[in-house]
Structure formats: C-alpha cells, structure tokens
Amino acid sequence: xxxxxxxxxxxxxxxxxxxxxxxxxxxxxxxxxxxxxxxxxxxxxxxxxxxxxxxxxxxxxxxxxxxxxxxxxxxxxxxxxxxxxxxxxxxxxxxxxxxxxxxxxxxxxxxxxxxxxxxxxxxxxxxxxxxxxxxxxxxxxxxxxxxxxxxxxxxxxxxxxxxxxxxxxxxxxxxxxxxxxxxxxxxxxxxxxxxxxxxxxxxxxxxxxxxxxxxxxxxxxxxxxxxxxxxxxxxxxxxxxxxxxxxxxxxxxxxxxxxxxxxxxxxxxxxxxxxxxxxxxxxxxxxxxxxxxxxxxxxxxxxxxxxxxxxxxxxxxxxxxxxxxxxxxxxxxxxxxxxxxxxxxxxxxxxxxxxxxxxxxxxxxxxxxxxxxxxxxxxxxxxxxxxxxxxxxxxxxxxxx
Amino acid sequence: xxxxxxxxxxxxxxxxxxxxxxxxxxxxxxxxxxxxxxxxxxxxxxxxxxxxxxxxxxxxxxxxxxxxxxxxxxxxxxxxxxxxxxxxxxxxxxxxxxxxxxxxxxxxxxxxxxxxxxxxxxxxxxxxxxxxxxxxxxxxxxxxxxxxxxxxxxxxxxxxxxxxxxxxxxxxxxxxxxxxxxxxxxxxxxxxxxxxxxxxxxxxxxxxxxxxxxxxxxxxxxxxxxxxxxxxxxxxxxxxxxxxxxxxxxxxxxxxxxxxxxxxxxxxxxxxxxxxxxxxxxxxxxxxxxxxxxx
Numbered sequence: 001x002x003x004x005x006x007x008x009x010x011x012x013x014x015x016x017x018x019x020x021x022x023x024x025x026x027x028x029x030x031x032x033x034x035x036x037x038x039x040x041x042x043x044x045x046x047x048x049x050x051x052x053x054x055x056x057x058x059x060x061x062x063x064x065x066x067x068x069x070x071x072x073x074x075x076x077x078x079x080x081x082x083x084x085x086x087x088x089x090x091x092x093x094x095x096x097x098x099x100x101x102x103x104x105x106x107x108x109x110x111x112x113x114x115x116x117x118x119x120x121x122x123x124x125x126x127x128x129x130x131x132x133x134x135x136x137x138x139x140x141x142x143x144x145x146x147x148x149x150x151x152x153x154x155x156x157x158x159x160x161x162x163x164x165x166x167x168x169x170x171x172x173x174x175x176x177x178x179x180x181x182x183x184x185x186x187x188x189x190x191x192x193x194x195x196x197x198x199x200x201x202x203x204x205x206x207x208x209x210x211x212x213x214x215x216x217x218x219x220x221x222x223x224x225x226x227x228x229x230x231x232x233x234x235x236x237x238x239x240x241x242x243x244x245x246x247x248x249x250x251x252x253x254x255x256x257x258x259x260x261x262x263x264x265x266x267x268x269x270x271x272x273x274x275x276x277x278x279x280x281x282x283x284x285x286x287x288x289x290x291x292x293x294x295x296x297x298x299x300x301x302x303x304x305x306x307x308x309x310x311x312x313x314x315x316x317x318x319x320x321x322x323x324x325x326x327x328x329x330x331x332x333x334x335x336x337x338x339x340x341x342x343x344x345x346x347x348x349x350x351x352x353x354x355x356x357x358x359x360x361x362x363x364x365x366x367x368x369x370x371x372x373x374x375x376x377x378x379x380x381x382x383x384x385x386x387x388x389x390x391x392x393x394x395x396x397x398x399x400x401x
Numbered sequence: 402x403x404x405x406x407x408x409x410x411x412x413x414x415x416x417x418x419x420x421x422x423x424x425x426x427x428x429x430x431x432x433x434x435x436x437x438x439x440x441x442x443x444x445x446x447x448x449x450x451x452x453x454x455x456x457x458x459x460x461x462x463x464x465x466x467x468x469x470x471x472x473x474x475x476x477x478x479x480x481x482x483x484x485x486x487x488x489x490x491x492x493x494x495x496x497x498x499x500x501x502x503x504x505x506x507x508x509x510x511x512x513x514x515x516x517x518x519x520x521x522x523x524x525x526x527x528x529x530x531x532x533x534x535x536x537x538x539x540x541x542x543x544x545x546x547x548x549x550x551x552x553x554x555x556x557x558x559x560x561x562x563x564x565x566x567x568x569x570x571x572x573x574x575x576x577x578x579x580x581x582x583x584x585x586x587x588x589x590x591x592x593x594x595x596x597x598x599x600x601x602x603x604x605x606x607x608x609x610x611x612x613x614x615x616x617x618x619x620x621x622x623x624x625x626x627x628x629x630x631x632x633x634x635x636x637x638x639x640x641x642x643x644x645x646x647x648x649x650x651x652x653x654x655x656x657x658x659x660x661x662x663x664x665x666x667x668x669x670x671x672x673x674x675x676x677x678x679x680x681x682x683x684x685x686x687x688x689x690x691x692x693x694x695x696x
Contacts, residue, residue, distance in 0.1 A: 038525060041526040171669075204630055212412075215412050228622045231527060239548050240539075240548055245546075257524075265529075266529070
C-alpha cells in the first residue's frame with residue numbers, strides 16, 4: 001500500500017511537473033560579435049541591448065518562453081568565433097547565435113551551426129555567400145549583404161557616370177565578396193574595372209593605396225572595406241586632394257557610426273546603401289530613442305543592431321507559433337510566416353535563408369542641412385524588397401536547386 | 402628599369418615619400434622606446450597607449466577647452482609625459498630589481514586598462530579632428546600631391562629625432578645619461594641623482610610618444626585602438642635596430658617606412674608582414690639587431 005502510494009505520488013508529481021514544463025520553453029541566445037575592435041560600435045554591446053529589447057517587447061516571459069542572453073567578443077577572428085560557438089553549442093546549450101560581424105567569422109559559425117543543427121541569425125556579416133554557395137537550412141541572413149550593397153550604391157554611381165572603377169579592398173572574405181559583387185554590377189551596367197589593390201585588415205595608412213587608385217585614372221574609387229578602414233580611407237582621400245581632383249569615392253559599406261566619426265564636413269555628399277536609419281519614420285524614431293537611452297553612449301542604432309532586434313523578434317514569434325525550439329522546425333516557421341516590425345516594415349524570409357525588405361539609398365547631408373546631432377541622411381530613393389536582393393536562382397544555394 | 406618594374410618613376414617617388422612619412426612615426430615612437438629601454442631596462446608596452454593618449458589629449462584640449470592644435474603641440478606631450486612620470490614613480494620604479502618580464506606585464510596591463518577605459522567612454526569609431534588651417538592644402542610636386550600637413554610631419558620628426566640624438570650623444574647631460582645606463586651605481590657615487598634621471602627619462606620617452614600622437618590626430622582615425630595597432634610594428638622596428646640603440650631606432654624607423662611603402666606598391670597583401678619577415682631575418686643573422694651591441 002505504502003509502495004503503491006509512493007509510486008502514485010511520484011507519478012502525479014511528474015505529471016504536474018511535465019504539465020508546467022510543456023508551457024515553458026527555455027531559450028538561450030548567444031550574441032557573438034566584436035566588442036573591442038573596429039566593429040565594436042556598429043555591433044558590440046548595442047547588439048546585446050537590441051536582443052534584450054526584442055525579448056522584452058515580445059513579452060517572452062508572459063508567453064512562457066524563458067530567454068537568457070549571453071554574449072562574447074570574437075575579436076573579428078574566425079578561430080575565436082569557432083571556439084566560442086563550439087563551447088556555446090556543445091557545453092552551454094545555446095540555441096541560437098545572432099549578429100556575428102566579419103564575414104570570415106560568420107562563415108565559420110555558419111558551418112558549425114549546420115553541423116550542430118542550431119539556428120544562426122546573421123546581422124553583422126556582409127558576404128552574400130551566406131545565402132549562396134554556403135547557405136544552410138538553419139541560417140538566416142537578416143540585415144544586408146554584399147550583393148545588395150553593390151546593387152544599391154554601385155548602380156547609383158554608374159548611373160551618375162562613374163563607369164571606370166578602381167577597388168580598395170580589405171584583404172579577407174568580406175572585401176573579396178564585396179569587390180566581386182560590385183564588379184559584376186559595374187560590368188553589367190557597361191562599366192569597367194581598371195584595377196584593384198588589396199590592403200591588410202585592419203589598416204591605418206591608406207595614402208599609398210589611394211595614390212595607386214589615383215594613378216589608375218578611374219572615375220570611381222570603390223571602397224570595399226568597412227568601419228575604421230573606410231573612415232581612414234575617406235579622410236585620407238580628402239587630405240591628398242583625390243576627391244577634389246574629380247575622382248568620386250564609393251563607400252560601399254558605410255555605417256552611421258562611421259559618418260559620425262568622420263563628421264559631416266568630411267562625409268558630406270557620400271552616397272550609401274542601408275536597410276535602416278533611425279529617422280525614417282515614427283516607428284524607427286520611437287525604437288531608436290529607447291535604444292539610445294539604454295546604450296547610454298549617445299550613439300544611435302546602426303542597421304546591424306536594428307537587424308539583431310528584428311531577427312530575434314521574428315525568431316521568438318516562430319518559437320511561440322511552433323511551441324518548440326527544434327532548429328529546423330523553428331526556421332521553417334520563420335520562413336513561412338511573413339515578417340513585420342516597426343524597424344524594417346513588412347518582409348519575408350526566403351527559402352535560401354535571405355531575409356528581404358526595402359533598402360534605402362541615402363546621401364549624407366552637408367553641415368548646413370543637418371538640423372542636429374545624428375541628423376545625417378537624406379533619402380534619395382527606396383529600393384523595393386523584390387529588387388533589393390540577389391534573385392534566389394542566381395545564388396547557387398544548394399537548398400533551392 | 403622602371404618599365405621592368407611596371408611602375409612609372411613618378412609613382413615610385415610618390416610611394417617613397419609616403420614611406421618616409423610613415424617612417425617618421427616609426428622613428429619617433431621607436432626612439433622613445435629605445436631611450437626607455439636603454440636607461441630603465443623596461444620594455445614599455447604602454448607606449449602605444451601613450452601615443453593614443455597624446456592624440457586624445459589633443460582632441461580633449463580642443464573639445465573641452467577650445468585650445469587649438471598649436472596649443473596641443475606642447476601641452477599634450479607635457480600632460481602625457483607628466484602622467485608617465487607618475488606611473489614611473491608609483492609602479493615601474495618598484496620593478497627595477499626584478500626580471501624584465503614583470504615590467505613587461507605591468508606596462509602591458511596598464512595599456513589594456515587605458516584602452517579599455519577610453520573605449521568605454523568614447524567608443525571605437527573615432528573622434529573627428531581637423532587639420533589646422535595653417536597646414537591644410539598641399540603642394541603639387543609634379544610626381545604627386547603632397548599635403549602640407551604630411552610635409553610638416555616629416556619636418557617635426559626629423560628635428561625631434563636629430564635633437565634627441567644630439568642631446569644624448571653630444572652633450573654633458575647626455576654623457577650623464579649614458580653613464581647611468583652603463584653603470585648606475587658608479588654614476589650615483591659621483592653624486593649624480595640617478596633615480597631622478599631615470600624618472601625624467603621615462604617622462605621624456607612618453608612625451609615623445611604623445612607628440613607622435615598629436616601629429617597623428619588630424620590624419621588617422623582617432624580611436625582607443627590606434628596605438629595598439631601601431632605598437633607591434635614599432636617593437637619590430639626597435640628589435641631590428643637593436644634594443645636600446647638611439648641611432649638604430651631612428652635609422653631603422655625611416656628605413657622600414659620606406660621598405661613598407663615599396664611593398665604596398667609591389668605586393669600590397671604582404672605590406673602588413675614585411676617588417677616581421679625582415680625582423681626574423683635580422684634576428685637570424687645578427688641577433689643583437691643592426692645597430693645593437695652584443696653584451
């Protein structure tokens with residue numbers, strides 16, 4: 001009798017606990033990015049804050065989803081990124097890794113995520129290979145990519161008459177991808193690439209490379225680099241009188257934090273492509289002000305940080321929808337459900353893992369046009385989602401062939 | 402010959418000049434390091450952070466006090482040099498009787514702390530600082546457009562390097578310093594205040610780094626990591642020149658700037674490693690460095 005009573009009690013207890021358990025899903029999100037190097041301002045702690053805001057805005061706790069966020073610095077090195085990701089996946093039960101700027105690091109994490117069957121939401125990295133040859137069933141590339149940048153800024157420059165190009169390329173996966181995708185756009189539009197120089201990453205003095213670009217006589221100098229490399233290139237091009245002498249600079253990947261670092265005096269007139277700007281509409285302004293208050297450095301959010309918010313939000317919606325955290329199931333749901341949030345507007349996730357939304361072609365304002373701090377961009381045009389990203393059939397992604 | 406190399410003489414001269422400008426920074430920074438190592442036997446890993454501090458103080462003087470570049474030129478090295486003296490008195494002076502490794506760890510740790518604090522407060526993207534109006538614009542040399550500011554860098558660097566070399570090698574003060582390097586105990590027995598000389602030397606070495614920082618502020622991205630990226634190259638320069646050799650530091654600084662400049666034309670991908678390749682070769686053939694003396 002005693003024995004039976006004990007068994008029954010144990011059974012009841014276990015039933016009760018499973019009943020509670022079935023409603024509660026524990027999710028662990030790992031924000032992996034640069035927290036100390038040249039991409040720390042455009043991703044870094046801001047991305048962690050963006051992820052936290054997504055969890056709060058979604059109201060995860062009330063919906064029975066317990067979310068824990070961890071973060072780490074990958075120092076822009078693929079080996080460090082792999083080591084952290086492996087530890088997170090294998091030992092700390094991390095379910096999803098987000099952000100990961102620096103394409104070489106993102107490609108490493110992408111491979112590992114495919115092996116371990118975990119979700120990878122890329123916001124910071126640029127290479128279009130993530131939805132091309134390297135695409136993976138549980139990876140989603142959220143904010144932008146090299147093809148979209150090339151298509152936006154590259155086409156605009158060729159339209160303005162820039163038909164001969166010289167590239168200053170950061171010598172790693174990202175720079176190579178950006179150079180390749182932009183060359184394709186330039187050549188398709190009837191332009192010509194007259195030369196290219198690959199500089200060490202990260203660099204400081206670009207005058208030597210800029211002089212080579214000047215000697216080439218190209219009408220456009222394409223900067224296939226990012227962060228501090230881009231700001232240094234732009235500053236030094238002005239110093240050496242290269243822009244004044246008539247050659248145009250195409251900053252293929254310029255973030256708002258770069259414009260802030262350059263100052264409007266130097267940055268004015270730059271044409272650039274982004275998928276997010278804090279001052280686009282009521283929704284982006286409201287979110288960005290909350291973000292800036294949380295961050296506390298006076299910086300407004302970059303598109304990378306906005307992308308982290310948006311991707312985590314959509315991920316949590318899919319977890320709620322499926323009631324599961326199985327990677328394949330959740331990503332399938334993410335691809336099925338249309339995306340919508342105040343930052344990027346309506347959009348969708350394609351079968352190859354590319355998230356598509358509108359892109360914007362901006363021009364940096366002059367100091368006179370700017371009405372206050374961080375009032376930097378004037379919208380030149382909106383590139384509709386359907387045309388902004390590489391068509392799925394051109395990507396050579398094995399998932400859609 | 403120029404046709405063989407696939408480059409016009411004009412372009413080559415331009416690149417050599419740019420190499421010389423970068424060499425100016427290497428020379429000034431490695432000079433400070435060499436002086437400090439020569440007298441204190443400390444490998445000053447804080448040097449890069451102190452260079453960066455020079456640039457930040459320059460920015461802060463303008464931003465908070467409205468003091469222009471010309472004020473910063475003497476003030477920033479003085480302020481940062483004074484902070485160096487405090488560091489020497491408080492920390493480094495306690496390590497002289499210990500192994501080199503302790504000094505290295507201390508100065509490396511200090512550098513990380515300084516960089517971390519500034520990164521927390523100012524972020525990493527950089528702060529804007531303009532070239533002073535008196536030095537903006539440039540000259541067309543026929544083979545290239547030379548910004549006036551870059552010419553100014555070469556000028557300041559050559560004067561400072563030559564002046565320092567002259568003081569140390571040719572004056573009475575320099576003789577005291579060299580004596581203190583050679584045998585501190587005996588020099589002290591002659592009534593010279595060796596600890597004071599050591600403190601001031603450290604302050605001077607640090608001030609040199611800060612001066613390089615002031616020069617760099619208008620042309621390089623002014624961010625907390627700017628020194629960390631440069632200092633590794635500068636260490637290689639010091640090793641190639643010979644640890645503690647003043648002339649070695651200056652000559653190798655300018656020389657390696659030239660070599661790096663040429664690499665950027667002929668094999669740009671290799672420009673980040675060329676100095677380290679040279680370092681490896683020099684260490685194999687002449688372990689004490691080009692101008693160093695074997696103990």
